Amino acid sequence: MKIGAGALLPSGITAIALAACGATSTSGRSASADPLNGSITVFAASSLTSAFNTAEKGLELDHPGFTAQYSYGSSQTLVSQLINGAPADVIATANTSTMQQLVAKGLVDTPQAFCKNKLEIIVAPGNPKGIKTLADLAAQGLLVVLAAPGVPVGDYATKALKAANVTLTPKSLQLDDALVVEQVESGNADAALVFVTDVVAAGNKVTGIPIPDAQNVIGTYEVAVLKASANQGAAQAFVTSAVSGDVQTQLLADGFLKPS
């Protein structure tokens, strides 16, 4: 979409159109029409930490007057907090089932799929244990940690291992993927299953071993505006940006897959 067309549309549509434009779209926008204004709170799955934090810097540069506070954690934790009344404007989950709990409680409108992610095996730098496949994780004496059941990346890992017919006893069930990565980084664990994007975000402190698509689990992320949000305009604009704007661009740059 080109900015010239957007500027001619009624303000509501302009707002969404502008938010959907890239970082280069600096012309033809009046400050009053920019919906990305004021402050919002975004609850987001911990695998989104790096992408959202990077995107936030660009958003704040392009939209003076806009700031977002982020609370990262396991999707289930965040959803439980929202059900218990935690104040937020936007929620982004790493699966559809946790989001569905919010839909069922009537706390959000229709969620939108905005990206996908898949699993990767994560090991110490240089892969000293020579792990190549999911089946290698069941080796005797290998310390593997996973995310807990109910945590999206934990559920995906369980599904992938089951599909590959691999039986293993993890040493610990961590509460989100950041805590899983931390155990491999510290050397306590030999290997773990996390999202591809977690491996990208961890940089050279770990090595990722790809899992073939046939054995992999592709998880869909969803984002929605909370009905209780006091800043619906900015919240909706952020969602739009996540689906097709600057935030989406950053997600793809960080290794996330397109939603469809």
Add this chain to the structure above:
Amino acid sequence: MTRGVTRRPLLGLLIPAAVAVLFIALPLIGLLLHVDWSNLPSELVSSDVLTALRLSLECSIIAVAISLVIGVPLAYLLARTSLPGRRLIRGLVTLPLVLPPVVGGIALQTALGRTTPIGTVLDHFGIVLPFSTAGAAIAEAFVGFPFLVITVEAGLRQRDDRFEEVAATLGARPWRRFWRVTMPLAAPSIAAGAALCWARALGEFGATITFAGSFPGTTETLPIAAYTSFEGSGQIGMAITLSLLLLAISILVLVVLRDRWLGALQ
């Protein structure tokens, strides 16, 4: 006498005092109101709860045992000798009382983690403290043992040492005096210290999950199970059941301790 003056309650104090009582009571009432009493019996004996309960008892008892073995000698030396650097040691031992438990967990991780010098040696023998029940017990001992040392030391300092002197004049050797006179006399404070240490170990969460992780049957103790039910899988009902169980144990500790042992502290 000033009896008539002091006995009349100051109304201005009554209101904040009532708020104080409610402040403690309301959350507990809230917890009780949310208990699903019809499902409670079956949940309490479910394998998840029993596994966490067994593990919690196991870890906390090991933690008390560790604390007794190393804590009582330290308390004795602090109370009865002019050990150089005594004040520094006492301060160090008291530190876990005020240190945020998660900091304790991170500290244990940096000292005993798998890639640390000590961890590397242990790993050679197939022992990895993080992720193991032993690791969970060590984390609990780290947080709990100051209670034992402080209680026992206070007990030993308060008592005069005439009995030991008499034993000495009767020809009892130092070790015999320690075992036959000092220890029996210190028994009430050791019991009180052990009970406080045990209660603290049983409720320990931060240091344990940070250092030892969380896995059912290995490191997922009752408080960790309550937390993971609440936060990880969103099973609020199970979290409340586990909380109720911990509340019941805490009340039991208080009731048992009230008259029999806490007297040793006064």
